[in-house]
Amino acid sequence: MSDTNSRKISELVKKDGNNTCADCGLPNPEWASYNIGIFICTTCAAWHRSLGSHISKVKSLRLDKWDDEQVQMIETVGNVKAKEKYEKHIPPCYRVPQAGDPPVLLEQWIRAKYERQEFIFVEKQTYICNSMEGTLMKKARAEKKYFPRKFVIADNTLKYYVKENAKEPKATVQLSELNVCLAPSKMNQDNGLQLSFMTDGSTRHIYVHHESSETIILWYAAIRNIKLNWLMVAYPNASAEELVPYLTTDFVIEGWLSKTGPNERDAYRRRWFILDDLKDAYPRGEIFLGYKDNNYNIKEGVPRGCKDHDFSFSLITPDRTYVMSAPTSDERMRWMAAIRTVLERPLRPQDNQSKMALASKRKSSRNSRQSWFSFNKDQHV
Structure with a gap:
């Protein structure tokens, strides 16, 4: 009978809705909470265990044995029906985590769903407040x-x-x-x-x-x-x-790059660059990153007449082209991909106001926006 139930579980997890984690969306879940009736990934299974067995009873799809009652519960509910129940009233402001998001966000998402049942009972959403x-x-x-x-x-x-x-x-x-x-x-x-x-x-x-x-x-x-x-x-x-x-942005990339000035004779100087999330409370310089349709772009190489250096790339803005270089080709690709993601995202409604206010004070640094591209002389840890 256990072999039959194992085969049933293996078939159920392949169905639409069940083939991704019910909590973070990661494909090919390897665990299930049989009393809730959902399939979950390994990371979310660990958080489910921390809830206690009185809330969530977790089993491995391949390593554990399944009895008839447990399989029937999974078959009756499944991820789609469980989401309809436990995620019925998610407020727009609430950030639903995805795989790879900070653990604290994923933990509290799972606790909010099953332990506190905040999205079943709206009155439990204490963050819907003005003060x-x-x-x-x-x-x-x-x-x-x-x-x-x-x-x-x-x-x-x-x-x-x-x-x-x-x-x-x-x-x-x-x-x-x-x-x-x-x-x-x-x-x-x-x-x-x-x-x-x-x-x-x-x-x-x-x-x-x-x-x-x-x-x-x-x-x-x-x-x-x-x-x-x-x-x-x-x-x-x-x-x-x-x-x-x-509402909020989480661009996270930082590391050493070499930066040159606007003149042909300017040397490359090593700087610690951060895209949006800064370790230092006061950056030495900032570059406003606007929207690609407003003459912002990122390209490999350097402009004509500029000295090349290692794995260089150019950040093009309406006012100036910033030339930098990475220590490796992979690092250049990583930085360029992160910056391109920012440039392809339209400005927030209030960003233009921030840009104008900052431009009047710091013409050389050129503003801040939905994300800041900042640099310091030394790394701060």
Whole structure:
């Protein structure tokens, strides 16, 4: 009988809907939660085990034996029906993770679905709010230590205070100008969050974390929700689905490149480049990356009259062509692919305003946008 059930399971996982992980979409799942009735990948199976067997009972499709009742449950439910139940009311602001996304995002997505059942019972979605207050651990500017700071979201702004009873905030940021992204690997914090915004003509980054992964995702989702509400008011003709891609960005690529100046005699100088996610709170220089249809482009090689160097490539903007080189051909391809992805994405509705404001202050650095291409003389870790 076990051989018959194993064959049934092998056939069920091949059906449309079942052939990808019910939680992250990874093809060819190798596990299943038989009491929920879904097929899942190895990574998601680990998170399901952490829920406890009272919520999710996990088995391997190939290594474990299956009884009639378990197979019948999988056959009756399956991924499609389970999604209809557990993902019925996902708010537009909520970021549904894909395979390879930060673990904290995937963990809380699974807990939200099956443990807290947030998308079955809408009243459990506490991040659908206009204000929020709490304590997060903030990284100090000049050292690697983190200190507790009070953060407040209200009136479409984010404020943080050095002391709990402080009357004036240390910083106030308009949420419309704020980018928030999960950065656990860069910060060496499982629940790390990076807040980026413009101040005095430069990019500023605040790094925070919390011991609770649920809390950090609550802040992440709340900021996305309030930003979406602001965009829907500012751009009433756009649908929520059209605006969601502009809530937050996660371009992650950084490494050593050599950069030359605008003159033919300028030498190549080694710089640490970062596309969007910066390790340093204050970059030395920034290049605005616009939309490809507005005369932004990326090409291999150098312009005529410019000295070639290693594996060179040119970032073309309306005002200047930036010439850089990578240490290997693969690195050049990686950088060019990442930059091209940015250039092929239309500007966010508010990006042109940011560009104009920054241009008046930093003509030599040329702005910031949906993503920043920044560089520093030294690597910061």
